[in-house]
Amino acid sequence: MPIKEVGHYSVSYLQILDASGNVDKELEPKISDEDLLALYRGMVMGRAVDQRMLNLQRQGRIGTFAPSTGQEAAHIVPAFLMNDKDWFVGAFRETGARLLRGETITQTLLYYNGFEEGNKRSGNRRILPVSIIVAGQALHAVGIGYAMKYQGEKDTSVICIMGDGATSEGDFHEALNFAGVWNVPVVFIVQNNQWAISLPREKQTSSKTLAQKSIAFDIPGIQVDGNDPLGMYVATKEALERARTGGGPTLIEAVTYRLMMHTTADDPKKYRQDDEVEGWQAKDPLIRFKKYLEDKGLWDEQKEEALQGATKEEIDAGVKAFEEFTELPPEACFDHVFAKMTPELEEQKQDFLKRKGS
């Protein structure tokens, strides 16, 4: 009996704006000028807030955080494509995306200064708080997707973001498996920034791509140049449309790079070479996108200056509002252990206040 082939698979790679910012005309998506500019503004804001947070962290005014400089296209473009009913289920390296979904700079800073108040989102409520536990959120996204379907919500989807390291956790595989079986409207975006703290991608998994992990669960997967805003736009839009119309989950591997440290507590000099970083600096998504906008006649230095100025002003205002929070109640944590305060907890709270007062 001849051996039959029962499956044959391939993985595609999508890039529309090349590393120098030249567009592939055939693949170029139709995006309104207004949207293009809004996208660029979102990415500039993400970058600028990152830089300001780094300064604040170095001055001891906020705690540890994970910078996302260099990865803006990979998460801000998908955030831009979401509608108000969509859910954002992120990890910890998507500050710019969170801002675009309605989080305020002030709240981001409160969070990174160690106060739960930072998790009280303004604006769009369908943003889950930062997930520090790697990959755990992928299962939450699948659950949300199921609930959307079950409750008959139409035209909704869930964007679930994580890093390349997350693809090694059991939770990731369990999430993809359930997502496939339940056919839920979830778009998984893996920001493959080449490193999980000190572990390079090649030591994370022996798979050639992370996109191919979708094959095992028979869901669509694609590898995208994650520093190409147009590539991310097209891939995410297609995946969102599939999700919103009952077509089920998608896995997108966004190939990008972590230009800075893992977190402000980490020293990348211990494990990676400067020239590797420099090579990727040349592929900066902001530079590419700016060139594209200039080539289209939508952008010039004057506009850039004005945008940088406006961005700085907005951030200044956010930082100022953050610094005005001086008196955050120390006993806040007692009030949210359970829906209803138990007598024992009430006693403990009183004891705490006494301990504090003494």
Next chain:
Amino acid sequence: MAKLNMVQAINLALETEMAKDESVIVLGEDVGRDEGVFRVTAGLLEKFGESRVIDTPLAESAIIGTSIGMALAGMKPVGEMQFSGFSYLMVHQLEGHASRFRGRSLGEWNVPLVIRMPYGGGVRALEHHSESREGLYSTIPGVKVVIPSTPRNARALLLAAIRDPDPVIFMEPKRSYRAFREEVPEEEEIMEIGKAQIVQEGSDITVIAWGAMMRPAIKAVDEIKEKLGKSVELIDLLTMNPMDGLTVAESVKKTGRCVIVQEAPKTMGIASEVIAQINDRALMYLEAPVKRLTNYDVMTPYFGREMNYVPGQENIYKAIEETLNY
């Protein structure tokens, strides 16, 4: 003799034991090239190579699950959980398998495995980086839970843990990692797992602490001596499970009073078990109720509030004073 901090002392224990015994290996996230996010595994990759110092993919369950297999096949893996807050992903391997091989095979199989993890608060870290969950691990039969408090006992206890034929959870108080140095003798020193240490003898009251709580406890005890002229017996618990109830009870029989200081939340914690041990063995000797000074039954707050909740020197002083005056 060298003055080492706790990070260096733990590193020394790993290095000497690896040099001596080829079956000892270290594995975990970022333990190799990065030398651990706290540099606990510094120099080990260079000395022992990639087959004995393994930078694993990011998967806690896999780190411990594969360690169990290695241990069953004659190796002595020392797995690292980057922070104790991420160790729950391996709990099913620990509870479901590591702790059970001996019992399920009536002694045929055993799992000599060490799981190291930094725990506890005080370093302004993000969520999940500050909890004290020694009580949770101490409810699992067949698992030993060890917590050093100083560089010297960290070295001596880790050596004991690696040589122990059973699974040992070794929790390192990260607040104490670089807070102070201590003379660590050059010759090998081993402390017995399962034994509490009387750090200082006294006759008026017993104070019991462990991990990062030892430092403020020592300071409070000194202050008590200075201000009130009272003699305090200070006990470092060192092993949470199996608990050394005998040493605790003997001390309380002598002093009649006891204060327990715990960084973890109040309910179902180690302090509760210490009190139960005292009830079982020394109830009739008590002259005052045993006092437990603990954190509260709240999720560890983000770091903006965290230190409000952890017992400090002043709270410990007060608790001792109140118990003395009862």
